[in-house]
Amino acid sequence: MVKDVLKLLLEGEAVRTEAMASVLGVSEAEIEATLAKLEEEKLLLGWRPVINPMALAEHEVHALIEVSIVPERDGGFNRIAERISKFPQVVTCYLMSGGYDLLVVVRGKNLLSVATFVSEKLATLGSVQSTATRFMLRCYKVDGFLVHPEADESERPAVSP
Numbered sequence: 001m002v003k004d005v006l007k008l009l010l011e012g013e014a015v016r017t018e019a020m021a022s023v024l025g026v027s028e029a030e031i032e033a034t035l036a037k038l039e040e041e042k043l044l045l046g047w048r049p050v051i052n053p054m055a056l057a058e059h060e061v062h063a064l065i066e067v068s069i070v071p072e073r074d075g076g077f078n079r080i081a082e083r084i085s086k087f088p089q090v091v092t093c094y095l096m097s098g099g100y101d102l103l104v105v106v107r108g109k110n111l112l113s114v115a116t117f118v119s120e121k122l123a124t125l126g127s128v129q130s131t132a133t134r135f136m137l138r139c140y141k142v143d144g145f146l147v148h149p150e151a152d153e154s155e156r157p158a159v160s161p
Contacts, residue, residue, distance in 0.1 A: 052141045058109050062091070063114045065122065066100040068133040077101060080127045089117045121122070146154065 017035070021028040038044035041140055067084070071077050081102055085093045092105040104122070108114035114133070122133050139147050 007069040009023065048144050052142070052147050060109065061111055061114050062136040063106045064134045065104040065106055065118060065135065066096075066106055066134075067122065068129040068131075069101045070099070070129060071101075071125045072127060080125065084122065087117070087121060089111075089114070089121075100130075 017028050017031045021031045035044065051077070054074065071079050072079050081093055081095060084090060084102065084104060089106045089108060090104055091107050092103075094103045095101065096103050097157070106114055106117060108117060118131055118133055122128060141147060
């Protein structure tokens with residue numbers, strides 16, 4: 001049931017238009033029109049709750065992959081970045097400045113599934129020169145929210161009477 005609720009939250013709309021209209025003192029129709037315009041202009045891409053990854057019983061593996069690529073003659077970095085972004089394992093893809101070209105965030109069931117994706121799908125693309133994979137070990141903050149896992153007993157200082 002928890003997985004189903006989380007899935008609905010991740011795929012659904014979290015804010016009720018009637019509540020927004022009440023807070024802003026406008027009609028619900030105005031809110032709906034504004035939201036439709038924001039979506040049409042691609043300013044609003046979706047609605048998402050912030051999920052505490054430490055609280056989920058089943059942990060997925062996340063990795064940051066630094067990708068160096070050869071830009072294409074006509075498309076530059078865009079075509080290869082868009083191609084990489086279409087893989088279902090890719091959560092996020094950024095064009096970067098500095099020592100590598102793309103920062104790709106990948107999600108997988110385990111270390112092997114991420115490593116297999118990198119070696120069989122990502123690194124084999126013609127424009128990819130090199131990759132460097134860094135696995136995320138622990139999350140401390142997500143989208144501005146601190147993640148507070150339950151304190152480990154061994155980390156608590158001893159209290160003397």
